[in-house]
Amino acid sequence: MSKGLKTALGLLLTGIMLFPVYWMINVSLTRDQDMRKSPPDLFPSHVTLEGYRAVVDQQLPYLGTSLVIGLGTVALTVALAAPAGYALAKLRPRGGGIMSFVLLAAQMIPGIIMAMGFYAIYLQLGLLQTVPGLIVADSTLAVPFAVLIFTAFMSGIPGELLQAARTDGAGPLRTFWSIVLPMSRNAVVTVSLFAFLWSWSDFIFASTLAGGGAHEPITLGIYHYIGNNNQQWNAIMATAVVASLPAAVILVLAQRYVAAGVTAGAVKD
Amino acid sequence: MSQTTQVPRPRTDSKGAAPEAGRRPASPQWAAWAFLAPVTLYLVLFYAYPLYRNLDLSLRNYTVRSFVQGDAPFTGLANYRRVFEDPTFAPALLHTVVFTGVCLVFQYAIGLALAVFFNQNFRLSATLRALFLVPWLLPLIVSASTWSWMLNSDSGIVNAVLHAVGIGPVNWLTSPSWSLTSVIIANIWIGVPFNLVVLYSGLQSIPGSLYEAAAIDGAGSWRRFWSITFPLLRPVSAITLLLGLVYTLKVFDIIWIMTKGGPADSSTTFATWSYQLGFGNLLPAFGPGAAVGNLLVVAALVFGLVYVRVQRKQALS
Numbered sequence: 001m002s003k004g005l006k007t008a009l010g011l012l013l014t015g016i017m018l019f020p021v022y023w024m025i026n027v028s029l030t031r032d033q034d035m036r037k038s039p040p041d042l043f044p045s046h047v048t049l050e051g052y053r054a055v056v057d058q059q060l061p062y063l064g065t066s067l068v069i070g071l072g073t074v075a076l077t078v079a080l081a082a083p084a085g086y087a088l089a090k091l092r093p094r095g096g097g098i099m100s101f102v103l104l105a106a107q108m109i110p111g112i113i114m115a116m117g118f119y120a121i122y123l124q125l126g127l128l129q130t131v132p133g134l135i136v137a138d139s140t141l142a143v144p145f146a147v148l149i150f151t152a153f154m155s156g157i158p159g160e161l162l163q164a165a166r167t168d169g170a171g172p173l174r175t176f177w178s179i180v181l182p183m184s185r186n187a188v189v190t191v192s193l194f195a196f197l198w199s200w201s202d203f204i205f206a207s208t209l210a211g212g213g214a215h216e217p218i219t220l221g222i223y224h225y226i227g228n229n230n231q232q233w234n235a236i237m238a239t240a241v242v243a244s245l246p247a248a249v250i251l252v253l254a255q256r257y258v259a260a261g262v263t264a265g266a267v268k269d
Numbered sequence: 270m271s272q273t274t275q276v277p278r279p280r281t282d283s284k285g286a287a288p289e290a291g292r293r294p295a296s297p298q299w300a301a302w303a304f305l306a307p308v309t310l311y312l313v314l315f316y317a318y319p320l321y322r323n324l325d326l327s328l329r330n331y332t333v334r335s336f337v338q339g340d341a342p343f344t345g346l347a348n349y350r351r352v353f354e355d356p357t358f359a360p361a362l363l364h365t366v367v368f369t370g371v372c373l374v375f376q377y378a379i380g381l382a383l384a385v386f387f388n389q390n391f392r393l394s395a396t397l398r399a400l401f402l403v404p405w406l407l408p409l410i411v412s413a414s415t416w417s418w419m420l421n422s423d424s425g426i427v428n429a430v431l432h433a434v435g436i437g438p439v440n441w442l443t444s445p446s447w448s449l450t451s452v453i454i455a456n457i458w459i460g461v462p463f464n465l466v467v468l469y470s471g472l473q474s475i476p477g478s479l480y481e482a483a484a485i486d487g488a489g490s491w492r493r494f495w496s497i498t499f500p501l502l503r504p505v506s507a508i509t510l511l512l513g514l515v516y517t518l519k520v521f522d523i524i525w526i527m528t529k530g531g532p533a534d535s536s537t538t539f540a541t542w543s544y545q546l547g548f549g550n551l552l553p554a555f556g557p558g559a560a561v562g563n564l565l566v567v568a569a570l571v572f573g574l575v576y577v578r579v580q581r582k583q584a585l586s
Contacts, residue, residue, distance in 0.1 A: 006391040013383065014397045020458065021403055023426060024415045039429040084308035091301035099305065101577070106316050108573035110519035112543050113562040116555070117319025119547075120326060123337065140315055147308060172300040201408035203522045208548055219410045223526065226414055233418055240411040247406035255399050 024244075028052070028237035035233055051238030059239050062221030065131070066200055069217055070246075072135035073199035074192045077142045081191060082184070085150020086176050090162060100151070103144040114140060115208040122209060129213025137205040142195035153187035154180055190257045193250050200246050218243050320566075326559035336555060348556040352564075355557075357534055357542055364449055365538040368456070368524075369517045375457045377510060380464025385498065387465070388472045398469065405462035413526035416455040417442065420527075442528055445535035452524045452536050459523065460516075464509055471505030472498065504583050511576040518569050539565045 027035075028051045029044040088096050118137050119128070127133035157180060165175045181188075203219045210216050216224075222243060225236045302309075327348050335341035352358060387398045404412060419425050420441035428438045441451040475498065483493050521540040524530060530537030530545055537545070539561055547558030 003391045006386075006389060007393050010386070010391065010394060010397045013386070014400050017401055017458075017461070018403060020412070020415050020419060021407075023419055024411070027418060036424045038424065039433065040424060040426055080308050080311055083304040087301045087304035091304060093301035093305055094298060096301075096305075099309070102312060104577060105570060105573055106312065108515050108569045109316070109320070110521070110540060110562065110565050110569055112519070112521055112540050112547075113323050113559075113566050114316075114319055116326065116543075116547050116559055116562060117321075117323040118315075120322045120336070120555075121319060136315060143308065143311065172304070176304070197406065201410070203408075203410050203526070204544075208544075219408060222410050222414060226417070226526070236414060237418070240414055244407050244411050247403070247408070251399065251402060251406060255402075 021244075024237050024240050028234055028241050030234050032232065032234065035231075048234065051232070051234030051236075052242075054232065054235035055238050055242050058235075059218065059221050059242070062216055062218040063242065065215045066217040066219070066243075069131060069134050069138060070196045070199045072131070073138045073142065074195045076135060076139045077146050077195040078188060078191060080139075080143055081146035081150050082181060082188070083176065084147045085154050085184075085187070086180050088147070088151040089154035090157070090159075090180070091172065100148070103147050106140075106144040111141075111204040115204050118205065119208050127209075129210055129215065131215050134205060134210050134215070134217070135199075137209055138199035138202050139195070141198040141202065142191070146191040146195065149191055150184065150187050153184055157183055186257070189254065193254055193257055197246060197250060200243075323559045323562060326555050327557075327563050329556060331555045333553065336553075341556075344556075348560040352557050352560045357537065360534050361537050361539055361542045361561075364536060365518065365540075368449065368453055368520070368538055369514060371453050372456050372460060372517050372520075373510060373513050375453075376460035376464045376513060377468075377506070379457070379461050380509075381468050381502075381506075383461070383465045384468040384472055385494065387469060398465070401465055402462045404459050409459070409522040410526055412455065412459055413523050416451070416458075417527050420451050443532060445532050448528045448532060448536040452527050455527060456517070456520060456523050460513065464513065467509045468502065468505060471502050471509075475501050504579075507579050508576070508583070511572060511579060514572050515569050515576065518572070519565065539568075 026042075026044055029047045029049070030041065031046050031048045032050070034041060034046065084099075087093055088100060093099075114137070118133075122128045122133050161179060162175055165179055170178070200217075201219065202217070203223070206217050206220050207223065211220060218239070222236065222239050225232075225239060328343060328345060329335075329341040330344045330347065331341045383401065387394050419427050422428060422438055422440045422443060425441070427441065431437075431439065439447055441447050479497050479501075480493055483497060488496065519540055520538070521544060524536055524538060524541050525544060528536045529549070530541035534542075543558050543561040543565065545558075546554045546561060
């Protein structure tokens, strides 16, 4: 097969794979009266922004809540995971191996289990339907992964450098803050991106812990839309397009971090 | 974690620590554990405790009232017995096995085919490969609602295409014989990118000289795939499939959003059944819901342990 032909086949396959994404955008721009047309229009022949107007009118509070929760999750995750990664990578704590194992196992626990446990606890503490409650719950999606990413990354920082800092009289805290953390910028970026994305996309914690409250994230905004309002698919799909923007931004700006995050550790290097 | 296929965790290695290995630790243990303390406390409070609460839920007879007051009577394994005798148990088990198995096979096969294809470095191959990540990055609610509309019986594009080639409409989401197929299709779509990316990076580590030697010996591309690519990719394949297994077992969002496990439990799995029991009805059955969930945890952890073992073995070899 010639190279040109391969590129053509590659474009075709990518087109098929991304068709649902195209369809989401297409439907988001379709007028209500064309929605039930048979066969459906392959291109939006009469483009309408009604759907997006509905997003601006009805979904902004949900988007704002998701943004706040996402940023909170990022902050909490990095604050917890970076020091832990440093300790596991460089300070050789006794029991570090067990800690790494626990972190691995933690990621295998199904979300529904965590949600039910959190529900029982939050009910007693009065944290249901609160923003901090959801931030803590969402952070469990990212913290174990983040510690392992930081550990892997910080292991690559040359030991001589830390030794030199120690010789100059810097304690562990100083070394961490002034040398290890600045050198781990890429790991911070990777962790932050995934923590934000997972928290932004979370549905199960949102529906169990935040459902019906004053602070519902965008995933619930869409879910309510599907439930209540199932005629207005242009509005539903427009919201879906807007909810996909963080994923798009991450793909465009930080693609190499994404691939690094996906493959980290799954493959022996 | 949210998400169907989530990111795999990195292998913790200690490459960089090697130069220090011979000396006595310059920082005392207390410093190491001071840095680990926050995350340890966090794991206890927000992992161990919810898990404990969940176990406790499954061993007591909770009602809404006793849930709030915390005085539910201890009933031992009654919730588990109730779950095993429930008419939903057998279908849920069957659907979980079918869903997981079919998704894994297709995600892996499609992912591998695409990885081999993209490994041939043609123009735009890197860009197109990056675009393949999109389904994996999208929030599951977005994917699920898009697929719901595409599979809509009357106005969906899928039935329109089928109609164009002369096949009658299929009630993808509303017919009990198709609902499981529908959620499987959507989940395969979401899982392919993960398989593609991991298998692709596995392919990259197979030396090109092997293929050249095989080509000189006259091996065709089909032969080269089965004699070189597939055997050498076995360790990566094992890791990909095991991780995929653990993540597919706990898929909840896609199924719940598309079909709520219905109609008539025709697409319910342990994950959706657990949610259904705990949160899906007006009268929540937290005890049985937690019991179903705990069965799922056990399954996930068993395969998780297999995964850790395989990974350790590979790291040593």
